[in-house]
Amino acid sequence: MSSTPRTTAGPTAAGAAAQPSRRGLLRGAAVAAVAVVGWNAANQTWATAAEAGKRDIVPVPNLVGTLETSPATVDAFSHDFGHFFDNAKPWAVLRPGCVQDIVTIVNYARVNGIKVAVNGQGGTGTDIESHSVYGQARVPGGISIDAKGLSKILSIGNDYAVVESGVTWGQLTDATLALGKTPPALPDYLYISVGGTLSVGGIGGTVQKHGLMVDTVQAIDIVTADGRLVTATPWLRADLFNAAMAGAGQVGIIVRVNVKLVPAPKRSVIFSLFYADLETYLADSEKVMAEGRFQVHAGEMLQKADGSGWRYKMEVGANYDTTPPDRDRLLADLHDVRADAVIEDVSFRDYMFRLDAYEAYLKSSGHWYTPKPWLSMFLPASKTKTFMKLVEQELNADSLGGGFLLFYPYYTSKIRRPLAVQPAESVGYLFDLLRFPNPGDTGIQAMLDQNRRLYDIARSMGAKRYLVGSIPNMTQADWKAHYGNRWSAFAYAKKKYDPTNIFTPGQGIFT
Structure with missing residues (x-):
């Protein structure tokens, strides 16, 4: 970890969300019990409101949403569907209030050497959790981003839908079926996030005709480690697009997705x-x-x-x-x-x-x-x-x-x-x-x-x-063998878009 944390806000690409107005880190009561106010450079831990103003505390930047460290919140984000790494606790959980919160926290994490990973938080009823099965979304000692903070369906057109990455395929399916449309490729289990699925590929029973879910994506908005919110497509920033689709969350945080739609049968x-x-x-x-x-x-x-x-x-x-x-x-x-x-x-x-x-x-x-x-x-x-x-x-x-x-x-x-x-x-x-x-x-x-x-x-x-x-026991040699002749391009994209290696450490590909 860096011994001199900073709150430098990196550059944001044209068209990024406007800087949010200045607001408190938490709405409502119990601020001191939950809110993180900064990073303690002396002991490399998060600082709560009780420590505000101390010499070694570097303030957390302004957020529309919240950054939380309460035991209940941290515990809820320390396990996943697989239950193999249930004690992999993050130090803090970001509940983003807007896309700009992702940009802001990525900049903060980068300059302070803090790891970041998105937690899809899918499921039904009260069983809401990451649906990775071998700790792929874990970020011990880092910042876990609650994908539920980005769960809006933004628009549905004749042959496409634009959604935030925390939307589940079930939400999208019901919204599009109401208009006689459907995504051409869907997972068997629909209560998982769009962004999380695209990070691994996404497969279902129409793969013979439509490929994986990533093959139906037409564009993404993604936050890279230099704090830029950019659009990537198969033709615009194609290297970033190809490294993000089925890229295990290694080159950025997908925040919006344009996915193809087709007419739905009855x-x-x-x-x-x-x-x-x-x-x-x-x-x-x-x-x-x-x-x-x-x-x-x-x-x-x-x-x-x-x-x-x-x-x-x-x-x-x-x-x-x-x-x-x-x-x-x-x-x-x-x-x-x-x-x-x-x-x-x-x-x-x-x-x-x-x-x-x-x-x-x-x-x-x-x-x-x-x-x-x-x-x-x-x-x-x-x-x-x-x-x-x-x-x-x-x-x-x-x-x-x-x-x-x-x-x-x-x-x-x-x-x-x-x-x-x-x-x-x-x-x-x-x-x-x-x-x-x-x-x-x-x-x-x-x-x-x-x-x-x-x-x-x-x-x-x-x-x-x-x-x-x-x-178990995947080594970097195993990963290189898995990717074969795709490894060098993947490694180059990782170095280009996440040079300090802060994104999604749980996959273990570049560690």
């Missing part, structure tokens, strides 16, 4: 088709993808009902407005166990929010609150059969607990943002082991060790990781 026919063996599942999955039969295409590996082994489910959907699709034509020449098939005609919104009931089950059973050793990867199609045969031997019902293993193909050419690195083949498979261990399970560390072993095997086959997972 209903969907969802086919759950079950397969007794891996080979038939792979063949049918790639067949329907190549023929473009469905608008939605997902799948998973799951236990057989009698617990004797594994079977596979292809979940595909055909959207429509008034005339239902021809089911027989859509199912022609497929080799699923047809007697087990489940076919449902549902509203498009009901399908988008389909995990609501499952979330309620996981909470009632206690699985929602357990540690989550997830493993998320992109497999090359040519090695997928070999790898999945190994996985069938490695896993059992206890490996999943209340969770599941998503597994389905997509075209790697649909994924255009360079840091969402892909296998060097035309077809990849998402492998998304989303474990919700049984409450009281004592084998969590063994699951993490298994993740590392499976990752190393998959990597030797040409797989790439998806950044949301829990893979």
Whole structure:
């Protein structure tokens, strides 16, 4: 940490939000108990109101929102969905009142060598928290930024929406559906922030047609470490745009997003088709993808009902407005166990929010609150059969607990943002082991060790990781191998836009 903190406000690009009027750090009561008033250069800690005026205290700059250090606030931002780093406490939490607060606090953090990370604060009910699963959003001893302070939908046009980064996909979906529109790519779980999702890529059941969520973004406003609020697109400041999309929060703080919209269908026919063996599942999955039969295409590996082994489910959907699709034509020449098939005609919104009931089950059973050793990867199609045969031997019902293993193909050419690195083949498979261990399970560390072993095997086959997972002991050599020929451009962007390395230390990429 710097021994001479300053409140220097760095330059702000043209078009940035106007400097807010001078206001108190907290509105309402209990100011002394909660508010941070400065940085104590002598002992490298935050100073509260009781220490105001002391010689070594450098005041916090003016904010429209608040900077808080109360135990309750800090504790709430010290854990995430994965519960592996629940004691990684920040020193302070910024609840921004406007975008300019982000600019101001980034400048303050930079000149004082304080780490900064955004905390997405997604979820439902009272379960609001970061949805990273291996401490990716943690910032011990630094400043955690509450994304809920930037959660406004700013405008919705014919083919785009502009939102602040703390907006959840659920908020955006409901707002756009009311106008007959929808984002073309959505995550399966909608109560996570737009900005947080874009920092890792964002994947869902339309990846075969629309790519990742980052592939549907047309522009971002982002605060870089030099305190500039700038716009970046695939054509304007393309290096910054490409380093921010799926860039793990390493080059700036995304504050606004322009995301593409498409016409929303009214209903969907969802086919759950079950397969007794891996080979038939792979063949049918790639067949329907190549023929473009469905608008939605997902799948998973799951236990057989009698617990004797594994079977596979292809979940595909055909959207429509008034005339239902021809089911027989859509199912022609497929080799699923047809007697087990489940076919449902549902509203498009009901399908988008389909995990609501499952979330309620996981909470009632206690699985929602357990540690989550997830493993998320992109497999090359040519090695997928070999790898999945190994996985069938490695896993059992206890490996999943209340969770599941998503597994389905997509075209790697649909994924255009360079840091969402892909296998060097035309077809990849998402492998998304989303474990919700049984409450009281004592084998969590063994699951993490298994993740590392499976990752190393998959990597030797040409797989790439998806950044949301829990893979222990990642070294910088591992990260360089992961990014391959993209590493040098990523490292250059990090040096250019965050030269003092203050952003998102929890990812561990540049530490």
